Amino acid sequence: MKLVKNANAKINLGLDVLRRREDGYHDVKMIMQMVDLYDTLTFENRKDEEIHIYTDHGKLPCDEHNLIYKAAMVLFAQTGKRIGADITLEKRIPIAAGMAGGSTDAAATLLALNEMMGQPLSKEKLQEIAVQVGADVPYCVLGGTALSEGIGEVLTALPAPPEAHLLIAKPDIDVSTAFVYQNLRLDKLQKHPDIDGMVKALQDGDLKGIADRMENVLETVTVPAYPIIGEIKEICRKEGALNALMSGSGPTVFGVYEDREKAQKAAEKIKEKNLSQEVFVTGFQKTEGL
Secondary structure (H helix, E strand, O other): OEEEEEEEEEEEEEEEEEEEOOOOOEEEEEEEEEEEEEEEEEEEEEOOOOEEEEEOOOOOOOOOOOHHHHHHHHHHHHHOOOOEEEEEEEOOOOOOOOOOHHHHHHHHHHHHHHHHOOOOOOHHHHHHHHOOOOOOHHHHHHOOEEEEEEOOOEEEEEOOOOOOEEEEEEOOOOOOHHHHHHOOOHHHOOOOOOHHHHHHHHHHOOHHHHHHOOEEOOHHHHHHHOHHHHHHHHHHHHOOOOEEEEOOOOOOEEEEEOOHHHHHHHHHHHHHOOOOOEEEEEEEOOOOOO
């Protein structure tokens, strides 16, 4: 059997952190959105029960340190069954970008191997076990647009936003998620994103209402530490974006545009100023998940 899965990247239209938990995780309230930028994974049966990973990206591990491998092991442990597979990853989503690149590849692996095994687990069960791989993986199994709560595993599907054009730019810096959360001062936050208002705007199909409420509390750490994030946001807005925001813990920035030409012009300016060479003009992914 041979299966091909596209694993879409995500952005956070809104990201709030509510509290730090005793287990060290944080309770969050986020709007997750998949975009039309994706990795492609090809799965082929092996005669033995080994998982072999191949990729065109030199910086990615192809052993047990890859979330693809971890996802396979979680699935096998849950089902008590095991199959062998050659998994080839064609990487397009920038790595360490705040776009769930590793998590979405892991979600594609859960879905594909489950299918190759005859679907012993429902999609809902896959979402349930996916949190063992990573906090974003349950959402990536669900796909589309969703309200994400808890540590990211409590999900409520939402209507897709109206059609728009997205500029996505990942500057050539690495931002540690641990650094961001360790330096987040929840007691010093002056305001929190209006996530409930964004849910209503999504239900109403109000693109401007969505854009007006785009906010990410993690920017209170990253923008002072990495000014390039603020510079990219500023260019997006100057070139006509309804709004611009950092995704996840960064450093990727996205701008939302009604006009594709304006998005393209902003992309050119960002490249000209050498703020990012990984720049994409794309859109929201409206179909459901993987």
